[in-house]
Amino acid sequence: MKNLLVAQSGGPTAAINATLAGIIEAAVWSDKVDRIFGADYGIQGVLEEKFIDLTKIGSNEKILDQLSTTPSAALGSCRYKLKDPKDDPSEFQKIIDIFHRFSIAYFVYIGGNDSMDTVWKLSAYMKAHGVNDITVVGAPKTIDNDLYGIDHCPGFGSAAKYIATSCAELEREIQVYDTPYVIIVEMMGRNAGWLTAAAALAEGRNGGVPYLIYLEERPFSIDRMIGDIREKLETNQGIIVAVSEGIHDENGTFISEFGTQHQYLDAFGHSITSGAGKVLEEAVKERIGCKVRSIELNLLQRCAGHLLSATDIEESRKLGSNAVKIALRGGAGRMSSLKREPGEEYSVIYTETPITEVANREKKVPQKWINDAGNGVTKEMIDYLLPLIQGEERCRYEDGVPKYVILKNYAKTGKMS
């Protein structure tokens, strides 16, 4: 008996369950897999032996489709990082024991950089200790689009579509009055500006509101931004300013820290930043004096199941199925990946990449994709981004409100929602 275990990790995305659906689908169709388990709350659930049997779901295409458009890890997630086995191998040994006890021959972990670190360490430990009957592989996910070894990240396209759509709608707000108006939009992305760059996909499409786009890959200066806004307002009635939450000055001080002394650290020691937009709103009010409003897109940009990129959902699901294929052929320590094919028309091929290329690294926006003035992106960036937001995948509605798949209800009651 050979079973497959899947778990989800890291922050929510709108496409992470499409990858889960792809994994369940591929596993159920394979004669190498007997049962499919899902772990409750990522690797934590593995350590606590909290498993849900997903085998039956696999043959229900309708549920898999609905799961694909359900945002935010259906199995639950965690930010738990395994201890370094050099310091403490007990967790690693415990996981291997549990896998053996549950006849788990394949483990697919869906997540971002940190989760790929877990895949890497587990694979390396197993190899070093001669554990040959378990294959651990990774499936990517992150709205941040900052993984190496893949053209773009599943979950990013839907977040980018949410951002571009929101900006397109805020343009309508700007055009409604006949007075100078600055709207500042703050996007997520701690260390990479990909999400913020997606604002550029709306520019020029609905009436010619100009954009200023500041990514965290360039040092930010409030003085320069004020100058840029003044210049744009000379010939335009209104303007959209898009900023990354992580913009910082040339000394590395986060602009958000100008607004508060507080700084929070998450489980991995990253500082949690938010509120750059609010600081800039005050600066515009004080120094330009025109109408200004800041909008923090916040959590909604990563869990908007009602506004999904069809391209993203399709690719995310196939990346899940591809991860199972990699696991079944024994590709331990590898991550399911995709490459963009050259040519005019957008297409991708599904492939794999060694986890060592992915784990604990962050792919930033290339400097050459930012304009010389540091307040916009180049055509190369637009060409890269545009295919990723194509198509509108619809979620299910019930009584006018999105109705999602609640996997945990299924485990308890046999019903999906």
Next chain:
Amino acid sequence: MKNLLVAQSGGPTAAINATLAGIIEAAVWSDKVDRIFGADYGIQGVLEEKFIDLTKIGSNEKILDQLSTTPSAALGSCRYKLKDPKDDPSEFQKIIDIFHRFSIAYFVYIGGNDSMDTVWKLSAYMKAHGVNDITVVGAPKTIDNDLYGIDHCPGFGSAAKYIATSCAELEREIQVYDTPYVIIVEMMGRNAGWLTAAAALAEGRNGGVPYLIYLEERPFSIDRMIGDIREKLETNQGIIVAVSEGIHDENGTFISEFGTQHQYLDAFGHSITSGAGKVLEEAVKERIGCKVRSIELNLLQRCAGHLLSATDIEESRKLGSNAVKIALRGGAGRMSSLKREPGEEYSVIYTETPITEVANREKKVPQKWINDAGNGVTKEMIDYLLPLIQGEERCRYEDGVPKYVILKNYAKTGKMS
């Protein structure tokens, strides 16, 4: 020659252009109307004689459909309030002169309480001065749902759908981790809690996250909220707290004003005015110490053309057509309105209401629709709200981004976008 003039006023909604489309449609089909003019930026555009000829659009059903799903006043809006004619009748006289010069026999003003004040004053002035060849009527719009003389306001249903959908998605965020988690969502509506009440439409639909809903119709107490949250967290892993931007304590002090005493000092040493949600976030962090995040839905809740209530768009459009009918039969000083029919199945009839019942008044949430504890709404409220968000009206997409009708381009170039 008898022409019809339409103008839009007040804050944006996602349905205000559906009403405009309904007006154009009805006017073009009537043999009593020769040309249809739209005023640039509301009554200001009237005073400046800035008119766009909309007659040709009227026979283009496709453009009217696209206009119906374009958010935020396509003609432009203003917040200009006419001076009291007792103090200064010159503006009124000027408007009448302009109307005569442009052969405008019918004027439909789309707006909220303030705009209905304009309709009222204009109608009264014309009547008092024997101007019998011009009929001024109102067409309602406001996301706030605070107009008297109408069962519910056009624009509100789409905003309510956006709010319920956003809450449904934030529930997925809450369920993703296995730790206590409070998400605070702040809705618009300074003086009435209708929008905040719409959060209740999501409760219980996607996995049983409980809600605490605080409307500005009851005095707010941070202590009581902390107590309510503590109680809910005893038996639930996470919770959504929905608050109106205008919540205030029993002395009438806005909760948002509590924030200026906190640590929000910007780079220039000025206090940053934050919303009520941010103040409550700090309070939960300090006094409960669990994971907490506040989300201000901000401008997006009133301009989300990608997430429209089909019921709202249909009703908004018919209210526009109905306004033209009222104008054509000489119903000066009246507002196009709708009544809910009694019975199990939701249906409305289109009617009219004297502007005096509407202007300068705000319809608040009835106390009996708020629960005794003041932290939720009753079944009557749900029954009232639910029909208003039914159906998903889709906007047009181009290259993955909403593509709206830009009326002003049309005036300049003859092209719609």
